[in-house]
Amino acid sequence: xxxxxxxxxxxxxxxxxxxxxxxxxxxxxxxxxxxxxxxxxxxxxxxxxxxxxxxxxxxxxxxxxxxxxxxxxxxxxxxxxxxxxxxxxxxxxxxxxxxxxxxxxxxxxxxxxxxxxxxxxxxxxxxxxxxxxxxxxxxxxxxxxxxxxxxxxxxxxxxxxxxxxxxxxxxxxxxxxxxxxxxxxxxxxxxxxxxxxxxxxxxxxxxxx
Numbered sequence: 001x002x003x004x005x006x007x008x009x010x011x012x013x014x015x016x017x018x019x020x021x022x023x024x025x026x027x028x029x030x031x032x033x034x035x036x037x038x039x040x041x042x043x044x045x046x047x048x049x050x051x052x053x054x055x056x057x058x059x060x061x062x063x064x065x066x067x068x069x070x071x072x073x074x075x076x077x078x079x080x081x082x083x084x085x086x087x088x089x090x091x092x093x094x095x096x097x098x099x100x101x102x103x104x105x106x107x108x109x110x111x112x113x114x115x116x117x118x119x120x121x122x123x124x125x126x127x128x129x130x131x132x133x134x135x136x137x138x139x140x141x142x143x144x145x146x147x148x149x150x151x152x153x154x155x156x157x158x159x160x161x162x163x164x165x166x167x168x169x170x171x172x173x174x175x176x177x178x179x180x181x182x183x184x185x186x187x188x189x190x191x192x193x194x195x196x197x198x199x200x201x202x203x204x205x206x207x208x209x
Contacts, residue, residue, distance in 0.1 A: 001031070001032070001033055001034060001037045001041040001042065001044075001045050001146070001147040002031070002032040002034070002082045002083065002144070002145065002146050002147075003029055003030065003031050003032070003045055003048075003049065003082075003144070003145040003146075004029070004030040004079075004082065004142060004143075004144055004145075005027055005028075005029050005049060005052060005054075005142070005143045005144075005145060006027065006028045006029075006030075006135055006137050006140070006141065006142050006143075007026075007027060007054045007055070007137065007138045007139055007140075007141035007142075008023070008025070008026060008027065008028045008075075008135055008136055008137055008138055009024070009025055009136045009138045010022070010023065010024050010025070010136045011023055011026075011028040011075045011133070011134060011135045011136065012075075012133075012134045013075070013077060013124075013125040013126070013131050013132070013133055013134075014131065014132040014133075014134065015125070015126050015129045015130070015131055015132075020125065020126060021075060021123045021124060021125055022075075022123070023073035023074070023075045023123050024072075024073060025070075025072050025073070025138070026067055026070075026072035026073035026074055026075070026121075027049065027052075027054075027067050027072070027073075027074045027075070028074075028075045028077070028133070028135050029049055029074060029075065029076045029077070030077050030079040030082060030133075031045075031076060031077070031078055031079060031082070031106065031109065032079055032080055032081065032082025032083045032096065033078070033080070033083070033096065033097045033102045033105050033106060033109075034083050034095050034096065034097060035095055035096070035097050036149075037097060037105060037147070039108070040147075041147035041148075042105065042108060042109050042112060043112060044147045044148065045109070045145065045147050046109065046112045046113055046116055047116075048145050049067075049074070049113070049145070050066060050067060050068050050074075050113070050116055050117055051066050051068070052066055052067070052143060052145075053065060053066050053069075054066075054067075054141050054143065055067070055069070055070050055072070067117075068117055071118070071121070072121070073121045073122075073123060074113065074117070074121060074122050074123065075123045075124065075125075076109070076110060076113070076122070076123070076124045076125070077124065077125040077131065077133055078102070078103075078106045078124075078125065078127050078128075080093060080096040080097075080102065081093065081096075083095045083096035083097075084096075099128060103127050103128065106127055107127075110122060110124055
């Protein structure tokens with residue numbers, strides 16, 4: 001699931017010359033649903049959108065408040081073209097979920113947003129319609145979001161950071177181990193120091209840039 005989230009001062013949707021939806025300050029969300037998306041990806045995207053800190057706080061500090069913190073509005077528009085891949089210069093949309101299934105997922109997405117936030121502040125366009133989306137981007141600020149791929153081993157940034165630190169410690173241990181054992185082996189045999197030093201020098205030159 002992909003989303004393009006724009007911070008706006010106002011946004012609206014027009015269908016057939018008639019405005020059907022509009023918001024003031026808040027977020028305009030363009031949502032692209034893929035073939036593989038499930039309830040898990042849906043919930044991840046709802047959580048990210050509502051907690052995305054793209055607004056100022058009361059003191060004017062940037063990137064401090066979410067749309068929920070500020071009690072602003074959200075306008076959602078289904079946009080399958082976000083799932084396109086290019087074949088040469090021609091867009092191909094085979095990764096997008098078929099219309100019938102996608103409409104059900106999209107409605108569940110809106111329902112989850114309203115359930116998590118305030119229902120009256122969640123607006124949307126008209127699924128499957130030919131729309132004109134009018135966006136007054138504030139900044140401009142545009143954030144691209146993508147849910148973790150289904151079956152990904154780890155999607156939590158904190159967990160990824162933890163795993164990276166563990167891997168770094170292992171690498172340091174491996175790098176340290178041979179040099180210490182070399183010192184122990186070479187300590188009593190002074191006559192071999194020059195040969196040992198050469199070997200150690202070769203190893204350290206490989207490790208250090």
